[in-house]
Amino acid sequence: MNYIITGVIILLIGYCFGCFSTGYFVGKKNGLDIRSTGSGNIGTTNALRSLGAKAGALTFLGDLVKAFIPTLFVKFVFCPAMGYGDDITYLFTLLAGFGVVMGHNFPFYLHFKGGKGIAVSAAVIVVSNLHPIFIAVGLAIFILVVALTRYVSLGSLIVVWYIPIFTILYYRDSPIFPLILIVSLMFTLLAYIKHKPNIIRLIHGTENKLGEKKEKKSEEN
8 A cells, every 4th residue: 555645644644533522521420521620721730720639630541542542553553564664653543643642632523622632642642652761851841841731731831842853863864764754843842832822821921830720721631
């Protein structure tokens, strides 16, 4: 099958998985349309603040699972069965993951208003490299940034650079490196676009800090 057609199909499959808006369904189960409370975001943080720890945990786990399923399948089942090399496998895994992020951020049945894609991007980071030290360092940086600043958004905006950084470190000699790098940077670009209000508040010092009772529209994921 042509690589371009295969890539498009993988992207669309990822999008379908991403459209399962966990936070929305968890909210409905609890008698609440999560889009009508807090930030109106369907991600983990708004679910946590609006519905409590259990709902937040379910939303987070659901968002991870919907990203794990297509990316793991592409990486460990589809690509090996097709005999693809490591760089093509990495590219297709990223495409599956980016499709999930697009579906999470822009679910068609919710008028394309979804989350911010940080939890699903984190799942893609884990699956795409599976390098324990690399993942541990990234997690440590995220925790440190949030612990010191109490800005979840700032930690998230730093973490999304991990995909292009990993691409540069491990695939810079690949003949398809430019294409892989473009796909990698799309994760970062989309995260920054979705976090534009948060970035403005960070600049002005008005971003909501973790643990603050006053709600501001700065929820993540």
